[in-house]
Amino acid sequence: MTEPTTPAASLLLVDDDPLSLELLQGYLEPVGYSLTIAHDGEEAWRLLCDPQQRFDLVISDRSMPRMNGMELLHRIKGDPRLAELPVIFETALTQQSEIAEGIAAGVHYYLTKPFNFRLLQAVVKAALDDFAERQALTAATRRAAGAISLLTAGRFHLRTPAEARELSSLLAAGAPNPDGVALGLSELLLNAVEHGNLAITYREKSELLIAGALHDEIERRLGISPWSERTVAVELERGAGALRIRIADEGEGFTPAKYLELDPERALDPNGRGIALARQISFASLNYEGCGNVVVATVDL
Numbered sequence: 001m002t003e004p005t006t007p008a009a010s011l012l013l014v015d016d017d018p019l020s021l022e023l024l025q026g027y028l029e030p031v032g033y034s035l036t037i038a039h040d041g042e043e044a045w046r047l048l049c050d051p052q053q054r055f056d057l058v059i060s061d062r063s064m065p066r067m068n069g070m071e072l073l074h075r076i077k078g079d080p081r082l083a084e085l086p087v088i089f090e091t092a093l094t095q096q097s098e099i100a101e102g103i104a105a106g107v108h109y110y111l112t113k114p115f116n117f118r119l120l121q122a123v124v125k126a127a128l129d130d131f132a133e134r135q136a137l138t139a140a141t142r143r144a145a146g147a148i149s150l151l152t153a154g155r156f157h158l159r160t161p162a163e164a165r166e167l168s169s170l171l172a173a174g175a176p177n178p179d180g181v182a183l184g185l186s187e188l189l190l191n192a193v194e195h196g197n198l199a200i201t202y203r204e205k206s207e208l209l210i211a212g213a214l215h216d217e218i219e220r221r222l223g224i225s226p227w228s229e230r231t232v233a234v235e236l237e238r239g240a241g242a243l244r245i246r247i248a249d250e251g252e253g254f255t256p257a258k259y260l261e262l263d264p265e266r267a268l269d270p271n272g273r274g275i276a277l278a279r280q281i282s283f284a285s286l287n288y289e290g291c292g293n294v295v296v297a298t299v300d301l
Helices: 018-031 041-049 069-078 096-105 117-144 161-172 178-197 202-211 214-222 274-281
Strands: 010-014 034-038 057-061 087-091 109-112 153-158 232-238 242-248 285-289 294-300
Touching: 010 018, 010 041, 018 034, 018 117, 034 041, 041 057, 041 069, 057 069, 057 117, 069 087, 069 096, 087 117, 109 117, 117 161, 117 178, 117 202, 153 161, 161 178, 161 232, 178 202, 178 232, 178 242, 178 274, 178 294, 202 214, 274 285
Parallel strands: 010 034, 010 057, 057 087, 087 109
Antiparallel strands: 153 232, 232 242, 242 294, 285 294
């Protein structure tokens, strides 16, 4: 059984269907998550507004009486205290327009009914990991603020996901929107390591996430040739009006066009949102060069 990302991570389950709630509880309680139940959006919103309550993730049905999932989602994303809280929709809908609406409003993932146990476990863990990483990046970025803003140019090399996260926090500390830039840089640098240098394909990453084996596969590839010799080069240049960050990996490249937007066709996958999110919330511009193994991100100052 997959272990929870953090001890007793707190999940809010929102559904008017007793059977769906029973299934979710049966899948998630044995893993060790702390579960709170709400039977519609209004009850969920009251719990979210209660200062005595703290949640790491919301799993909500989309279609409910009184307040549906979309209205609940809009309230969550419109509240500065809750805006970063990941929301997973569980739905029987398969229409692309419905899925696209949820993605545009900020849904983290979609789960379709009936639930796939392994996919549910993987999606919940991935959402919690993303939330924890955002919080860690925010804390690290604030610690790095100050002296890094004096840096006008620099060149860095990295190999591992851990180094990618550390460098993201460091470089973002000198930006006007450090939390958003740190998140975007982390996504770009992790892509350069995982998909670029280590040649983990999109489908392979999906399968590894569902199997809970992504970390082990990354470590395995980091230790063997040719992947072990590859590095990601990062160049920073600060001008009068913009911060320019160039990221180059040693992979074979890819076609980035379809990943620059949040695609409803990938809404049911546990990965595939990083580049689109980075482009939307982190940078003034994001441009890929050559075969796709070089990306230049620009931050307005």
